[in-house]
Amino acid sequence: MKSVIKTTNQFLNKFGYKLTQVKDNDSDIYRREFLKNSRSVNQAHNQQTVEKVKYLKEKYQEPVFGKVYVWDLMKDLAHCIDPTDPSLYCVSQLVHTMQVVGAMEEDGVEDEDMIISALIHDLGKLLLLTDEAPENIVCMNTVVTSYEEGIGLDNCIFQWNHDEFVYDRFKDYVPKNIAWIIRYHSIMIKPNLVLMNEQDKIYTEKYLKSFRKYDMDSKSIYNLPKNKLSDYRELIEKSFPEPIIF
Ligand SMILES: [Fe+2]
Numbered sequence: 001m002k003s004v005i006k007t008t009n010q011f012l013n014k015f016g017y018k019l020t021q022v023k024d025n026d027s028d029i030y031r032r033e034f035l036k037n038s039r040s041v042n043q044a045h046n047q048q049t050v051e052k053v054k055y056l057k058e059k060y061q062e063p064v065f066g067k068v069y070v071w072d073l074m075k076d077l078a079h080c081i082d083p084t085d086p087s088l089y090c091v092s093q094l095v096h097t098m099q100v101v102g103a104m105e106e107d108g109v110e111d112e113d114m115i116i117s118a119l120i121h122d123l124g125k126l127l128l129l130t131d132e133a134p135e136n137i138v139c140m141n142t143v144v145t146s147y148e149e150g151i152g153l154d155n156c157i158f159q160w161n162h163d164e165f166v167y168d169r170f171k172d173y174v175p176k177n178i179a180w181i182i183r184y185h186s187i188m189i190k191p192n193l194v195l196m197n198e199q200d201k202i203y204t205e206k207y208l209k210s211f212r213k214y215d216m217d218s219k220s221i222y223n224l225p226k227n228k229l230s231d232y233r234e235l236i237e238k239s240f241p242e243p244i245i246f
């Protein structure tokens with residue numbers, strides 16, 4: 001088991017990522033359990049194969065929640081907790097979403113596409129409310145096989161998680177740039193730069209790098225949002241007036 005952790009960490013370290021270590025002397029039993037579970041979910045996620053990704057993609061061609069208003073999906077984020085995220089622990093994904101949008105607003109981000117992307121980006125985590133294994137819903141993604149340089153991200157098979165699910169559900173209702181942001185919002189940027197085509201590079205510079213900053217840096221169990229979901233009801237209902245198959 002130790003060598004699996006070491007290998008996973010060696011791989012992630014190369015790109016500036018690492019699994020959070022569990023300290024044996026951590027006196028908080030719940031935190032220790034959380035981190036231990038987080039580590040095993042990450043390890044399982046990193047074992048996804050091309051076949052597994054194809055199976056999941058096929059599986060989720062079928063609706064899970066039926067025909068639903070996006071506004072109602074947003075409210076359900078309050079019931080969702082990412083069991084792998086030690087920046088949030090048991091803070092809900094609704095609070096996380098408000099933290100991200102709040103951070104953008106504090107910075108004066110006016111691009112509505114960024115705000116809409118932030119609002120919907122983690123809706124795929126609603127799968128956590130189903131029987132799906134968490135390793136197929138959360139964690140960061142990279143490609144599961146090798147490709148030639150510059151092939152373009154859309155031609156690559158990435159690990160499957162909430163990104164692909166939410167992309168699949170929203171791609172027909174949002175412009176191309178928003179679809180791209182939500183699809184790739186949790187890829188490891190550095191190791192996948194080489195696979196990007198010109199369009200991917202433009203979107204990465206224009207959107208993903210700053211989106212990632214807000215998505216990651218606003219996370220804190222102490223970051224009490226000043227905004228609330230109802231502040232965005234008009235924008236959400238204007239952007240998605242009809243229910244969608246989710
Ligand atoms: Fe996410």
Ligand SMILES: [Fe+2]
Nearest residue numbers: 096121122215
């Ligand atoms: Fe997020």
